[in-house]
Amino acid sequence: MKHFAKAGLCKLIFCFAFFVRFSSMAQESATENLRQRLLKINSVNEARKLLLDDKIVGDILTVDSSSDSSGFTKYWLEKEVGEILISHANQDTTYLFKLVSVDSVPVFRVQYIYLDGAKLNSRQIEETRAMIYKRISQGDKFETLANQYSMDGNSKKGGDLGWFEEGQMMQEFQDAISRHQLGEVFSVDIPSQRWYYIVRNTHRPKHKKTSTVVYVLHPNN
Helix, strand or coil, X not given: CHXXXXXXXXXXXXXXXXXXXXXXXXXXXXXXXXXXXXXXCCCHHHHHHHHCCCCCEEEEEEEECCCCCCHHXXXXXXXXXXXXXXXXXXXXXXXXXXXXXXXXXXXXXEEEEEEECCCXXXXXXXXXXHHHHHHHHCCCCHHXXXXXXXXXXHHHHCCECCXXXXXXXXXXXXXXXXXXXXXXXXXXXXXXXXXXXXXXXXXXXXXXEEEEEEEEEEECC
């Protein structure tokens, strides 16, 4: 009876060990299958198509140093397109990452004073602009005038728009910024939206490096 019990226990341990080994092999096979699929991805559009597969769980991430200084971002900004990383972040899940594109995007930064054409008529807008330009010529700081006259929430920041990418703003706004030099103050009108601005170029344009990463995951069970 004892012999039978020991034999049964050994079989149970063997079966358990085989199950663990089999599960491990299955996990490795699943990881390799996903890695092979990632190897075939050479663009963001191809990554999007991969994620349309109902059996695939993942996402596409775009990182840049201006908005994130984490180790994850630094890692991918230093890598070349095609880099694949397999991460066992925890015992339950394996993550596979691939860098699919690296881009250099022009970015700009300005201050503005916004005049709302839905609340002011054209005469009021011109009179307010004339007053603002006069005060600028007299040495008043732009941020002070933005805080006083700008008709949106950004007035609390002195009109500072922060860094923005080319193409994020209305085309009329973007074109006017590109035509003017550092420190220049100028007007921008977008009559179709009834938006009227006085803008100051506060920074020289620069290029921001971005990395786009696709990741997929699978559970380790």
